[in-house]
Amino acid sequence: MTNQPPRLELSRLHKRFGGLIAVKSFDLAVYPGEIMGLIGPNGSGKSTIMQMIMGVVKPTSGSILLDGTSIEGKPVYEIARAGVGIVFQHSRPLRLQTVLENILLGLLPDSITRLRPPHGARARATAIAEECGLGAVLQRLPATLPFADLRRLELAKAIARDPGLVLIDEPFAGLTRGEVSGFAALISRFREQGRAVVLVDHNVKSLVSLADRAAALYLGEKIAEGTPAQVMRDETVRRVYLGGALTAHPRAATPSPAGPPLLEVENLSVTYGKAQALDRVSLTIAPGEFVSIVGLNGAGKTSLFNAISGLIPATGTIRWNGAPRRRATPGAIARAGIVQCPETRELFGAMSVLDNLLLAAQRFEATETASRLDWLYTLFPILKSRIHQESRTLSGGEQQMLAIARALMLKPRLLILDEPTLGLAPVILGQLSEALARLRETTDITILLGEQNVTFALPHADRVYVIEHARLVWEGPPARFAAEAGEGYL
Ligand SMILES: Nc1ncnc2c1ncn2[C@@H]1O[C@H](COP(=O)(O)OP(=O)(O)OP(=O)(O)O)[C@@H](O)[C@H]1O
Ligand SMILES: [Mg+2]
Incomplete structure (x- = not known):
C-alpha cells in the first residue's frame, strides 16, 4: 500500500x-x-x-x-x-x-x-x-x-x-x-x-x-x-x-404498581394511507417507571410516540393520569407533562443554542431557569461553550445533545426519548446514561425510551417491550430479554 x-x-x-x-x-x-x-x-x-x-x-x-x-x-x-x-x-x-x-x-x-x-x-x-x-x-x-x-x-x-x-x-x-x-x-x-x-x-x-x-x-x-x-x-x-462501559442501574424497589398507571394506551392504531404503522398496541406505564421500547427501524416506535404526543391521528384510547384523553392538541398534551425528544430533533436552526433552551423554559422563574441551565451544562459541557452559536451549525452530536437538553428543560412528567443515542460519541452515551439514572433517583420523572441500541435501552429499564411490524410482541423485565427476545438485537 x-x-x-x-x-x-x-x-x-x-x-x-x-x-x-x-x-x-x-x-x-x-x-x-x-x-x-x-x-x-x-x-x-x-x-x-x-x-x-x-x-x-x-x-x-x-x-x-x-x-x-x-x-x-x-x-x-x-x-x-x-x-x-x-x-x-x-x-x-x-x-x-x-x-x-x-x-x-x-x-x-x-x-x-x-x-x-x-x-x-x-x-x-x-x-x-x-x-x-x-x-x-x-x-x-x-x-x-x-x-x-x-x-x-x-x-x-x-x-x-x-x-x-x-x-x-x-x-x-x-x-x-x-x-x-x-x-x-x-x-x-x-x-x-x-x-x-x-x-x-x-x-x-x-x-x-x-x-x-x-x-x-x-x-x-x-x-x-x-x-x-x-x-x-x-x-x-x-x-x-x-469512556467506560455502560453500567446497569437496577432499582432497589420497583415503582408503585398500586396506584393507577400514569399512561395507559389501549388498542392504539395508526395508518398512513394503506400502510398500518401501529396495530392495536396496548401498554401501561406506572408513575416513576422507566419503560424501554426496543424495535428495529420502521417497526413503529416513532408512530407510537407521535400518537402519544398527539402529533398524528390515531384510533384507540389513551388515559393520562387516570383520565381519558380526548382530542387534545399537541400543545395541551405537552403542557400536561408529556414531552417528546423526537428522533428528528426539530431544533430552531436559526436560533442560538441558548434561545432554543430558553424557549423551553418560558414557564419557569429566572432563578429556576438559571439552575436548570447550569444542570444541563454539566450534563453536556460542550453545549455551554456553544451557547451563542446558531443551532443549525452545530455538529450532529451537538444537535442531538441540544434536543435532549431542551426536552429536559421542560421538566416533563413523562419524558419520551426517541433514539436519543443517535450520533452520540461513546463517552457521551455514558454521561447520558448516568444522568438518566440520577434523574430517576432525584425526581419523580417517568421515562419512555425507544431504542434499537439495546446496550443503552436495557440497563435502566424496569420493563421492556419489543415492537415488531407495528405490534408489541414481547413484554418483560430486562433480565429476561436476552433469552426470550434478544435475537436480532444482541
Ligand atoms: N458554521 C459554523 N459556525 C460556528 N461553529 C461551527 C460551524 N460549523 C461547525 N462548527 C463547530 O465546529 C465544531 C466541529 O464540528 P464538526 O461538525 O466537524 O464536528 P464532528 O467531529 O463531526 O462532530 P459529530 O461527531 O458530533 O458529528 C463543532 O463544535 C461545531 O459546533
Ligand atoms: Mg459530524
Whole structure:
C-alpha cells in the first residue's frame, strides 16, 4: 500500500469559525485501496475535515492534495470532477426525483448547455443502484423509502462518478445490526476497487473491524494515529472518547404498581394511507417507571410516540393520569407533562443554542431557569461553550445533545426519548446514561425510551417491550430479554 503515492494528503489543514478553531493544523495521508477511520468526540472537527476536502467548507489555511494536485478552496463541482465523492452525515436527496433520477443527476455533465444525461448514464446509474442494494426501489421517491435505503442512496450518489476518494460521514448511525454489516460489506468493496476511503462513525466496533488505519481527533487536533487497535488502546482516546462501559442501574424497589398507571394506551392504531404503522398496541406505564421500547427501524416506535404526543391521528384510547384523553392538541398534551425528544430533533436552526433552551423554559422563574441551565451544562459541557452559536451549525452530536437538553428543560412528567443515542460519541452515551439514572433517583420523572441500541435501552429499564411490524410482541423485565427476545438485537 505505502509504496504508492497517497491519494489524499492533508497538511496543516486549519479551520476557524469566528472565535472557534474547529480544525487545527491537521495532517493526514490516505492511500489507494485503504480505509482510514476518523474518530473523535462530538464537535471535534471530523465533519469539518470531510467538508473541507469536498470543498463545501473553505479551509482557513493548509493544503489538500488529491493524487498530488492541490484542490483546497476549489468549488465542489471541480473537486467532484477530480474524483471525490461524499456521503454527508445527513441524507439530503431531491424529494421530487426518483431514486434513479437522484443517482443520474450525479452523472450529468457540468455544462449547463448539455443537461441531457450522457450516453450510457442510465445504465450506469442502474448498475450503481443495484450495487448499493437499491435495485428494487429505482422508481420510488425518497420520501417513501425506509431509512437504510436513504443512506444507500447517498452511498450510490457518492460513487456515481467513480471517485478515487470516498468520504463517508456516519454511515452506520441509525442502522440496525444487520443493516450495518450490509453497509460494511459495501464499503469494503470500495477498498477492493482501489478507492481510498475516509470513514467517520461512532459505531466503534464496526469502524475498527473495517478500517485499515485510524486517526483520532480531539478539539480539532490529531491525538492519535495508527492501526485501529493501537488508536483504541491510546489512553487519551479512551479518556476523551471511549469512556467506560455502560453500567446497569437496577432499582432497589420497583415503582408503585398500586396506584393507577400514569399512561395507559389501549388498542392504539395508526395508518398512513394503506400502510398500518401501529396495530392495536396496548401498554401501561406506572408513575416513576422507566419503560424501554426496543424495535428495529420502521417497526413503529416513532408512530407510537407521535400518537402519544398527539402529533398524528390515531384510533384507540389513551388515559393520562387516570383520565381519558380526548382530542387534545399537541400543545395541551405537552403542557400536561408529556414531552417528546423526537428522533428528528426539530431544533430552531436559526436560533442560538441558548434561545432554543430558553424557549423551553418560558414557564419557569429566572432563578429556576438559571439552575436548570447550569444542570444541563454539566450534563453536556460542550453545549455551554456553544451557547451563542446558531443551532443549525452545530455538529450532529451537538444537535442531538441540544434536543435532549431542551426536552429536559421542560421538566416533563413523562419524558419520551426517541433514539436519543443517535450520533452520540461513546463517552457521551455514558454521561447520558448516568444522568438518566440520577434523574430517576432525584425526581419523580417517568421515562419512555425507544431504542434499537439495546446496550443503552436495557440497563435502566424496569420493563421492556419489543415492537415488531407495528405490534408489541414481547413484554418483560430486562433480565429476561436476552433469552426470550434478544435475537436480532444482541
Ligand atoms: N458554521 C459554523 N459556525 C460556528 N461553529 C461551527 C460551524 N460549523 C461547525 N462548527 C463547530 O465546529 C465544531 C466541529 O464540528 P464538526 O461538525 O466537524 O464536528 P464532528 O467531529 O463531526 O462532530 P459529530 O461527531 O458530533 O458529528 C463543532 O463544535 C461545531 O459546533
Ligand atoms: Mg459530524
